[in-house]
Amino acid sequence: MEYFRVEGGRPLEGTVRVQGAKNSALPLLAATLLARGETVLRNCPELTDVAAALDILACLGCRAGREGDTVRVDTSTLSGCVIPDGLMGRMRASVLFLGALLARIGEAHTGWPGGCALGARPIDLHLGAFRTLGALVLDRGSLLSCESAGLRGRMLCLPFPSVGATENAMLCACGARGVTVIRNAAREPEIVDLQNFLRSMGAEVHGAGSGRILIRGGKPLHPTDYTVMPDRIAAATFLCAVASAGGEGELTGVCSRDLIPVLASLETAGCAISKEADRLVIRVKRPLRGIGRLTTGPWPAFPTDAQPLLAAALAGGEGTTEIVETVFERRFRYAGGLRAMGADLRVAGDTAYLSGRPLRGAEVKAADLRGGAALTIAALGAEGESRIGGLDHIDRGYRGLEKDLSALGASIRRIRSTSGTKSSDT
Numbered sequence: 001m002e003y004f005r006v007e008g009g010r011p012l013e014g015t016v017r018v019q020g021a022k023n024s025a026l027p028l029l030a031a032t033l034l035a036r037g038e039t040v041l042r043n044c045p046e047l048t049d050v051a052a053a054l055d056i057l058a059c060l061g062c063r064a065g066r067e068g069d070t071v072r073v074d075t076s077t078l079s080g081c082v083i084p085d086g087l088m089g090r091m092r093a094s095v096l097f098l099g100a101l102l103a104r105i106g107e108a109h110t111g112w113p114g115g116c117a118l119g120a121r122p123i124d125l126h127l128g129a130f131r132t133l134g135a136l137v138l139d140r141g142s143l144l145s146c147e148s149a150g151l152r153g154r155m156l157c158l159p160f161p162s163v164g165a166t167e168n169a170m171l172c173a174c175g176a177r178g179v180t181v182i183r184n185a186a187r188e189p190e191i192v193d194l195q196n197f198l199r200s201m202g203a204e205v206h207g208a209g210s211g212r213i214l215i216r217g218g219k220p221l222h223p224t225d226y227t228v229m230p231d232r233i234a235a236a237t238f239l240c241a242v243a244s245a246g247g248e249g250e251l252t253g254v255c256s257r258d259l260i261p262v263l264a265s266l267e268t269a270g271c272a273i274s275k276e277a278d279r280l281v282i283r284v285k286r287p288l289r290g291i292g293r294l295t296t297g298p299w300p301a302f303p304t305d306a307q308p309l310l311a312a313a314l315a316g317g318e319g320t321t322e323i324v325e326t327v328f329e330r331r332f333r334y335a336g337g338l339r340a341m342g343a344d345l346r347v348a349g350d351t352a353y354l355s356g357r358p359l360r361g362a363e364v365k366a367a368d369l370r371g372g373a374a375l376t377i378a379a380l381g382a383e384g385e386s387r388i389g390g391l392d393h394i395d396r397g398y399r400g401l402e403k404d405l406s407a408l409g410a411s412i413r414r415i416r417s418t419s420g421t422k423s424s425d426t
């Protein structure tokens with residue numbers, strides 16, 4: 001059993017290099033299946049979710065290996081199209097292998113995807129896209145079967161700009177003869193990174209980031225050598241850590257453009273931020289001030305993944321903030337942990353009502369990935385010692401969060417122990 005021990009209440013000072021993006025590396029690893037041969041992915045973060053994707057590739061017969069931040073995937077030995085429950089259940093992004101397998105070999109048989117329990121999280125839009133492109137999709141209870149004798153390009157319109165459904169439709173459309181147009185597509189920066197990756201394999205893809213994506217499919221693709229974009233949510237985590245504890249932090253290897261909604265909210269809360277294309281410096285004098293109403297949504301709105309992070313920083317400030325979560329039904333599971341630290345936080349339906357006040361250290365446990373990062377952020381601003389358990393959630397999305405926060409000057413250590421920490425699920 002591991003937990004973080006954090007000594008809070010000290011201003012931070014330091015520099016951290018931002019990791020490659022989990023939410024881009026995962027669709028890119030699935031996309032390696034689209035071309036026969038060895039693809040090289042650079043700046044690919046060492047995370048448990050990435051390890052799960054590499055295990056899926058190995059289970060399909062591919063050879064995958066890592067040297068530092070570089071991952072090599074050789075798909076010339078692809079031999080299977082079955083992904084067992086155990087592997088599918090380890091994360092949500094496993095569903096992206098269905099679109100890639102359908103495009104490459106016209107068949108995929110899998111269990112159902114897992115991932116953070118942020119709400120219902122159905123995959124109806126993914127399956128709807130496969131059907132529109134001509135696949136036969138059978139829900140056999142614990143097994144999902146997708147087959148196609150020949151995918152065809154089509155017009156498809158998503159009722160909601162789902163990130164995963166857009167990515168799966170793009171992957172599947174690469175194997176469909178003719179033109180596919182995805183309307184009301186997700187516009188997140190990770191969608192643009194996927195388009196750029198597919199183009200570097202020789203695919204004809206246009207419009208990512210605009211909400212209307214056009215793919216001319218059925219062309220043979222080739223392996224590539226590609227660098228994964230920086231992780232905007234990891235960057236938001238480090239910015240909120242400095243915002244919570246006060247002090248000064250420098251982020252390098254970051255893409256400032258991808259952080260516009262987050263930077264705007266932090267500046268409203270009183271943070272001074274100097275921006276260059278790939279470098280950010282944040283200076284914070286506590287206490288932060290409340291920012292009024294914040295509503296999450298699909299890009300370019302405020303990202304739902306950064307909502308717990310900002311809430312944790314604001315909890316130790318002053319003034320009020322109302323957070324309306326519009327993407328996931330259960331994204332306030334960190335609230336109980338913040339209250340254990342003394343936060344004035346009330347959740348009613350899709351809204352959290354926060355009134356900033358000084359926090360004190362406590363023993364808490366992560367219930368999901370970003371909730372765990374939020375509790376760590378709050379602990380940095382809280383007086384005294386905190387213990388944060390549930391690190392298996394945190395390790396899914398951060399390559400050693402304690403190391404990166406230590407680089408920013410935080411007093412945080414990963415402790416191995418036989419006894420657990422208290423649950424903080426609301």
Ligand code: EPZ
Binds near residue numbers: 024
């Ligand atoms: C991606 O999840 C990210 N994960 C999430 O990050 C992120 O929170 C989310 O996009 C929104 O930005 C990865 O990229 C691996 P969606 P995804 O499909 O693709 C509903 C993190 O912390 N929906 O855009 O699962 C769904 O239930 C993770 O790094 C359907 O109803 O998100 C949700 O309410 C957490 N039917 C909403 O759409 C579908 O078929 C948004 O989901 C698909 C989605």
